[in-house]
Each structure stands twice: as structure tokens, then as C-alpha cells.
Amino acid sequence: MENKNDDKLLEIKNLRLHFSTRGGTVQAVDSVNFELKRNHATVVIGESGCGKSSLAKAVLRLLPRNIKTYDGQVILAGEDIMALDDETFRRTIRWKRISMVPQAAMNALNPVMRIGEQVAEPAMVHLSLTKKEALQQAVRMFEQVGVPTDFVYRYAFELSGGMRQRAALAMSLVTLPDLVILDEPTSALDVLTQASIMNLMKRVKNQLETSFILITHDIATSSELADSVAVMYAGQIVEVSDAFQFFSAPLHPYSRKLMASVPRLRMDVEPEFITGQPPSLINPPTGCRFAARCPARFSKCDEEPPMLQIGDRQVKCWLHA
Amino acid sequence: MSEMQEKSKEVLLSIQDLHVWYELKRFGFGHAGFVRAVDGVSFDLMQGEAMACVGESGCGKSSLMKTIMGLNRPTKGDIVFDGTKLTETQGEALRLYRSKIGYVQQDPFGALPPFMSIQRILEEPLIVNGIKDKAERLDRIRRTLTEVKLTPVEEVLPKYPHMLSGGQQQRVVIARAMILEPQLLVADEPVSMLDASVRVEILKLLRGLQETHNLAVIYITHDLSTVRYFSEYIFVMYAGEVVEIAEMETLLNNPQHPYTQALLTASSDPDANNALVMRDIPPGEPPSLVNPPEGCRFNPRCPEMIPGKCDVKRPPSFETEKHHKVLCWLYEGEKIVDATG
Numbered sequence: 265m266e267n268k269n270d271d272k273l274l275e276i277k278n279l280r281l282h283f284s285t286r287g288g289t290v291q292a293v294d295s296v297n298f299e300l301k302r303n304h305a306t307v308v309i310g311e312s313g314c315g316k317s318s319l320a321k322a323v324l325r326l327l328p329r330n331i332k333t334y335d336g337q338v339i340l341a342g343e344d345i346m347a348l349d350d351e352t353f354r355r356t357i358r359w360k361r362i363s364m365v366p367q368a369a370m371n372a373l374n375p376v377m378r379i380g381e382q383v384a385e386p387a388m389v390h391l392s393l394t395k396k397e398a399l400q401q402a403v404r405m406f407e408q409v410g411v412p413t414d415f416v417y418r419y420a421f422e423l424s425g426g427m428r429q430r431a432a433l434a435m436s437l438v439t440l441p442d443l444v445i446l447d448e449p450t451s452a453l454d455v456l457t458q459a460s461i462m463n464l465m466k467r468v469k470n471q472l473e474t475s476f477i478l479i480t481h482d483i484a485t486s487s488e489l490a491d492s493v494a495v496m497y498a499g500q501i502v503e504v505s506d507a508f509q510f511f512s513a514p515l516h517p518y519s520r521k522l523m524a525s526v527p528r529l530r531m532d533v534e535p536e537f538i539t540g541q542p543p544s545l546i547n548p549p550t551g552c553r554f555a556a557r558c559p560a561r562f563s564k565c566d567e568e569p570p571m572l573q574i575g576d577r578q579v580k581c582w583l584h585a
Numbered sequence: 586m587s588e589m590q591e592k593s594k595e596v597l598l599s600i601q602d603l604h605v606w607y608e609l610k611r612f613g614f615g616h617a618g619f620v621r622a623v624d625g626v627s628f629d630l631m632q633g634e635a636m637a638c639v640g641e642s643g644c645g646k647s648s649l650m651k652t653i654m655g656l657n658r659p660t661k662g663d664i665v666f667d668g669t670k671l672t673e674t675q676g677e678a679l680r681l682y683r684s685k686i687g688y689v690q691q692d693p694f695g696a697l698p699p700f701m702s703i704q705r706i707l708e709e710p711l712i713v714n715g716i717k718d719k720a721e722r723l724d725r726i727r728r729t730l731t732e733v734k735l736t737p738v739e740e741v742l743p744k745y746p747h748m749l750s751g752g753q754q755q756r757v758v759i760a761r762a763m764i765l766e767p768q769l770l771v772a773d774e775p776v777s778m779l780d781a782s783v784r785v786e787i788l789k790l791l792r793g794l795q796e797t798h799n800l801a802v803i804y805i806t807h808d809l810s811t812v813r814y815f816s817e818y819i820f821v822m823y824a825g826e827v828v829e830i831a832e833m834e835t836l837l838n839n840p841q842h843p844y845t846q847a848l849l850t851a852s853s854d855p856d857a858n859n860a861l862v863m864r865d866i867p868p869g870e871p872p873s874l875v876n877p878p879e880g881c882r883f884n885p886r887c888p889e890m891i892p893g894k895c896d897v898k899r900p901p902s903f904e905t906e907k908h909h910k911v912l913c914w915l916y917e918g919e920k921i922v923d924a925t926g
Contacts, residue, residue, distance in 0.1 A: 305860075311780040311781070311782060312751070312780055424870055425642070426870065427870075454641035454642055454807055455641065455807050455808070455809070455848055455851045455852055456641065456847060456848065456851050456866055456867070457641075457870075458851070459850075459851035459852075459853075459864045459866050460864075460866045462864070463863050463864055463866065466860065466863060467863075481780060481781060482781075483781060483855045484810065484852075484853045484854055484855050485853065486855075487853065487854075487855045487856055487857060487859045487860065488853060488859045488860060488864075489860055490857065490860055491860065507857040507860060508857040510857070511855050511856055511857040512857070521782070522781065522782065523855065525781045525782045525784070525785050526781060526810075526854075526855055527784075527785065527788075527808075527810040527811045527813065527814060528810060528813075528854050529809055529810040529813065529837070529849070529852050529853075529854055530854055531854065534814070535785040535814070536785065537782055537783065537784075537785040537786040537789070538782040541750060
């Protein structure tokens with residue numbers, strides 16, 4: 265923890281990703297700003313449909329065809345990668361600098377290819393290693409993530425869920441990227457496997473000095489890795505905070521409600537639910553998007569709140585103005 | 586809980602040394618062994634009582650539930666539900682048996698047929714169970730929908746599953762399970778597919794239904810943190826066996842089986858300090874149910890394994906305190922309550 269490098273690795277400025285659909289424009293990611301330090305982990309938490317996965321795809325430029333708007337800045341170690349053309353982006357950024365473990369990656373492994381070859385492939389393609397070197401690199405990654413090295417020769421169906429998830433993680437690490445984006449990496453796993461994968465990511469983070477963006481709806485698990493927390497609601501980030509401050513006292517009313525909805529194992533508090541539903545992203549309300557469900561709503565909330573800086577935390581709520 | 590126990594209760598469901606084995610065939614006919622999905626499970630469930638079943642995938646909990654619902658046949662042992670022995674039930678009697686047990690599936694979207702309206706989905710069990718009067722059927726559907734708080738009812742009835750949110754779909758699934766007024770509700774991870782904010786709402790709904798209808802509930806989950814708000818009793822399954830069974834508070838505060846202890850260690854509450862510590866997780870993975878380890882099935886992963894004992898002889902069930910039974914040699918010397926093995 266002492267040798268923490270304080271320089272910025274990633275800076276996202278005014279990132280927007282809107283899709284056009286028959287029903288209208290879906291504002292999946294709307295003016296998102298946040299920063300990530302080197303060797304840090306930020307967790308993005310929010311309900312399903314709030315745009316968490318779209319945010320990951322927008323950073324990695326893994327876009328569907330029905331794009332309406334896609335702009336803003338994504339600055340990776342001083343370079344605006346949004347300005348790169350698609351081919352340069354593919355050659356120099358994706359996998360090489362930023363890799364991703366997509367949702368349900370463990371079920372997306374190729375069934376007719378040996379695990380080792382699959383894990384080695386990004387290293388062959390993006391680092392121009394020979395097959396032999398890439399396989400050696402894959403074996404090193406297997407050791408790192410706790411997969412027995414003889415599994416290199418096995419097929420996906422021969423592995424348990426936990427082992428397949430580890431293999432997917434090894435694949436994302438094999439090119440030694442600066443940043444790994446994990447989309448719900450443990451949601452389909454059992455409690456013990458989940459805990460050991462989280463253990464593993466803590467170790468990887470310290471040993472390989474990788475940064476992580478962890479996207480999840482599971483708040484308890486997210487606290488296992490978080491250095492900082494970004495809360496997303498209806499396509500916008502409503503709070504960015506250091507993990508210690510966030511988990512002890514969240515600022516935004518939505519964050520508070522979200523924390524109160526988590527059932528506690530070791531504390532005798534009744535969890536509460538959040539009444540109502542998130543707004544549609546096609547025509548989101550003009551003011552604060554959480555206003556309709558907010559217990560602390562007042563007249564000002566009809567205007568959109570700015571992102572307010574409070575100490576080293578940020579919150580998008582008029583209560584703190 | 587004490588006043589609940591004062592009411593005299595009857596045993597609704599009694600599981601007696603239940604074994605569910607699936608035969609493995611070689612080339613389609615040769616015998617190649619058994620998958621011992623459920624191996625010697627016994628417990629009683631009282632009327633109106635909620636019991637939670639905790640275990641990892643592949644531990645046999647789904648096989649156990651399917652057998653309770655009469656979808657599987659026990660290989661050995663028996664299930665007595667409301668005075669009826671499952672092994673002696675067939676045909677029309679079996680249909681009647683099944684109609685007394687409601688089932689709430691894990692994935693609400695997958696559990697609802699996409700081409701049926703909500704009205705049709707809820708009408709189906711009533712038609713199958715011989716309620717011929719259409720007005721009566723509609724009346725029961727309306728009552729049940731109001732009870733699961735899917736209102737306004739008239740707007741919901743003509744809708745199709747995809748038009749509802751995840752939480753609303755799960756309410757339809759619960760309504761379908763409740764519509765025949767069962768005595769037992771089996772809820773298989775009813776909230777694991779839902780968002781945190783909706784989860785609590787559904788759990789509270791289930792709890793409310795249980796109390797108003799004096800319903801027995803078996804709640805299957807892998808998430809220990811939701812159990813606490815739900816059940817009086819809890820049992821932990823590992824590799825086809827019930828390794829620990831106790832009152833809920835007792836189990837959470839004083840877990841005795843090393844596996845239960847590991848499960849509790851692995852479950853976290855939101856706390857930034859979690860990121861600074863490594864969790865103490867037993868190595869390895871649950872064993873194959875075709876060739877389970879000799880002796881205690883947890884012994885290859887257990888931090889407190891006693892060589893020469895745990896890997897040789899299957900532990901009996903020790904009663905360490907009232908209503909608290911553990912399948913573990915660490916408690917040798919306590920009263921043995923069942924010595925199957």
C-alpha cells in the first residue's frame with residue numbers, strides 16, 4: 265500500500281454514448297466523468313439498466329451499430345484514446361493497454377480450443393510473441409491466478425465454473441495491460457469461489473500493479489476490492505468517493521438508499537427497499553434523475569444538479585450545494 | 586420466536602434418511618456408477634415454519650427439492666408430506682400431492698412462458714386442478730395478484746411477461762406458486778437474479794405470505810446474508826449431505842462445522858476494510874458425487890482434519906445443543922442423534 269503511485273492512469277471526461285432505437289434515443293452513458301489512479305481499483309455500482317456495462321464498452325470502444333452519439337474524452341496515461349482511429353485503437357489499446365473480462369466470460373470460452381491456446385492468443389496477436397513464448401506467458405498467468413498449469417491442455421468443459429472464471433481472468437492479464445475492466449466477474453459463482461476469486465484479484469493487483477474497473481451490482485463483494493467507488497444511476501455517475509468514506513457515509517441519497525438495501529450478515533438492521541423504478545433512459549427527467557424516488561427531494565431538484573466537489577469526493581446532488 | 590413455539594405445531598414434512606442417486610450408464614446401457622446427489626438426509630419441517638437451505642451449486646439441494654415436490658423418486662428412504670408417503674403415491678394422488686406444494690423458480694423470466702398472458706399463466710394451474718367455473722378462476726387470480734401486490738390487477742392480467750420488470754415477473758411467479766393455496770412453498774434462490782433494491786421487497790413479500798397463510802417455506806439460497814431476515818431454521822448442505830442444522834441465530838453466531846465456518850468467513854458485509862485483508866478460504870472444490878471421499882466429505886479441504894479419523898469413517902450426527910446437529914468428528918463425545926453411515 266505504501267508504494268502507491270499517485271499519477272493518473274485513466275481520465276474520462278464528458279463521455280457520452282447514446283443509442284438510437286425505434287422507441288427513441290437511449291442515453292445509456294450520459295456525461296460521465298471520472299479518474300482512475302495507477303494500481304487502483306474503482307468499482308462502478310448501480311442497478312441493472314443503469315448503464316454500467318455500456319460505460320465499459322464505451323471505454324473499450326466495443327460498440328454496436330446503432331450509435332447515435334459517442335463523444336467525450338478518454339485519456340489513458342496522458343493520451344486521448346478517443347482521438348485514435350479504429351485500427352490504431354485495435355492495434356495499440358484494446359488488449360494491449362486495456363483488457364476486459366466481459367459478463368459471463370466463463371461461459372464464452374471456445375469449447376473446441378484448448379484453454380492454454382485461448383489464453384495465449386491475445387499475447388500472440390497483440391504482443392507478436394511466437395506460439396511457444398505465448399504459451400509460456402499463459403502458464404505464468406495460470407500460476408498467477410491459481411489454475412493448475414497442466415490445465416493448459418484441457419478444454420473448457422473439463423473445468424469447473426470457478427476455474428473457467430480464473431482462465432478468463434488469466435486471458436485478460438496475459439498481455440500485462442495497465443487496466444482491466446471486469447464486468448460482474450463473480451455474480452454467477454458460489455460464495456466460496458467468489459471469495460477466492462476476490463482474494464486472487466487483490467493479489468494480482470498488488471503483484472502485477474494492474475488497475476481495475478470492477479462493474480457490479482453486488483455491493484458487499486465490491487467492497488472486497490474497492491479503492492474508490494463510483495455510483496451510477498440512470499446513465500449518470502452520481503457519486504465518486506474514496507472507499508473508506510463511501511462505505512461509512514455515502515453522500516448521495518441514492519447511494520444511501522442502495523447501502524440500506526444490502527442485507528447485513530453481522531449487523532441487526534432491517535434492509536429497506538427503494539420504492540419506484542429507475543426512469544427510462546429514452547426520455548429521462550430533465551432535473552435530477554433520482555428526484556422521483558428521492559426522500560429528500562425539494563424544489564431545486566427540478567434543475568439538473570452539477571457534479572459538486574466536496575473535499576476529495578464528488579456528488580451530483582443539490583443537498584450538498 | 587418463543588410465542589411461535591408455544592403454538593402446538595404439527596410436522597408437515599418429514600424427510601427420513603433420504604437418498605437420491607442417479608444412475609450413470611456406459612454406452613447407454615452398462616452400469617457405470619451412481620451420482621449420489623442426496624445421501625442420507627433427514628429432517629422435519631413444522632407447519633408454518635420457514636427453513637433455509639444453504640449450499641453451493643452441485644451440493645444436491647435442487648435434487649432434494651425436486652424429490653420433495655414429487656418430481657424425482659427417492660432411491661432409498663422416504664418423504665412424508667401431510668401424512669402422505671411419497672413412495673406409496675401414484676397417479677391422481679401424486680397430482681394432488683404436488684398441488685399442495687408451490688414452487689418459486691430462480692429466474693423469473695425463464696420460468697414464465699413468453700407467449701402466455703399473465704391471466705393465462707395463472708389460470709393454467711387452476712384448470713389442471715379442475716376448477717371449471719371461469720368466474721371462480723378469475724376471482725382467485727384477482728385475489729392472488731392483489732396479495733402479491735401486483736396492482737392494478739386489471740392492467741396486469743392481459744400483459745405478457747416481457748412487459749413486466751424483473752421484480753414484477755418474480756411476483757407473478759410467486760402468485761402462480763400461491764394460487765392453489767399450497768401448504769408448503771419451495772423458493773429456489775427467489776431473489777438471486779434481482780437487483781439489490783428489489784430483493785428486499787420480494788423477501789418481505791414472501792415473509793408476509795408465510796405469516797398470513799401459516800405457510801411452511803423452504804428457502805434455498807447461497808447468500809447467507811438474506812437468510813437472517815427469513816427463516817427460523819437453517820441447514821447447510823455439502824456434497825449431498827446435511828452437515829449442520831440449527832436455529833438461524835445459533836448457526837450464524839456459533840457455526841460449528843468447519844464448512845459452515847468457511848461459508849460465513851467468505852460472506853462479506855460492505856466495508857472498505859475488506860479490501861485490505863485476504864479471506865481465509867479452504868482450498869479446492871467440492872468433490873465429485875460419483876466418488877465422494879471416504880469418511881467425512883469435507884475432509885480433503887478441512888483445516889481441522891483429524892488424520893486416521895475424518896478420512897476413514899463418516900461422522901454421525903452429533904447434537905451439540907438443543908436443535909443443533911453437526912456432522913463432524915470434532916464434536917465426538919456429544920450425544921449421537923443419528924448414526925446412519
